[in-house]
Amino acid sequence: MSSVLSVNVGSPSPRSAKPTPTGIIKVPVPQIEVADPGPKRRAADGSGVSGVAGDFIGSGRHHGGADQAVYAVAREELDHWGRELDRDLPDGMFGENITTTGLDVDASTYGDVWTVGSAVLRVSAPRVPCANFAARMGERGWVRRFAARGRAGTYLAVVEPGVIRPGDAIAVARSGSGLLVPSLLAAWMGDLDEMRSALTHDDLDDESRGHFMRALARRG
Template sequence: MHSVNIGSPTVSNTRSRQPTGIVKAPTDRIDVRAPGPVKGHSGVVGDFIGSAKHHGGDGQAVYAVAREELDWWGAELGRELPDGMFGENLTTAGLDVDGALVDEVWRIGTAVLQVTGPRIPCSTFAGRMQEKQWVKRFAARGHTGAYLAVLQAGSIRVGDAVEILERPRHDVTVPVSFRAAMGDSDAKERFRASAAGSPGLRDYILA
């Protein structure tokens, strides 16, 4: 684990100017637990969520992004992107987060987490990045990082290894689920034919 990050309330760079927790600061350790099914609560103790309607809950308890992806975008944008820049709680190194299968199970530190699906870019993310056409560009890249559910509460520290405990039999990766959510017909049929995802994710994608 390259970095673990927690967000405090800041004013978003959007028209609403509502408080957001997307600005994350690195820390030595985070404690994670299942926040419950209702959105608005983070799985990371002390992590702030501003948009209770769209973020949080068991299916979006923790968010992970690969350091390598931040570096890719840094080269693309011509500026360094610090750990936590995408609002992620976990900045990994040496792990292909976007190659993860939906429903894959990881152990990190004393916590057990399950990959639940992709991050859908929003206006708050665009405001954070301050780049033209950011949502469109991020979606076109399709490497969204992964949302995670907490199956076993625990602590995660910088330097902890990510151990893959289980991989499902289907072949639906996080990017495939993202393309399906964005309306790509081939990805949607691939998702439909699999057993991937929670009932909530399946309803969202296949509706």
């Protein structure tokens, strides 16, 4: 059965060579409360807004907001990388708020709806690996290597607020959009064909649509 293995929240942590903290270091907690945080935005200190109460978002420019409210990763994927890297990767290591088990998160399609705990979530965006993630992992060439596998988990928007705990079942209603989250990740990583394909979906989020259109225009 697909279920929640762990729920994880991050506090401000220092970054080497940068004055602003990061929230990528997430640790398990007994439960999380999720709600729609509204549009992506930056506070005066540059931090952003999470859909998880008490979760710190270090960069409001790149992370947080309604379409990146909650981040989910499959425990099976953490186990894969644990074997590849020959190291233990605890729940929350990838900066995820929800660590799942028994669910192929990376088979998600854009718009799928998850009912989990008392919350309803919607698959809304891929996780694009960044420098903070690379620093967290401490592995050479991590961003390229992680993106090449194409199984980065997914961001979720909050449709209905609620509480999520370890052990909660996850029920998935497929959207039928046909737009796989790994395909969106490939588009964000520069695949022009995947950008063009994503743009054929009328319900594609505004941030992705704008990014892909600008990228395609630059390439002629």
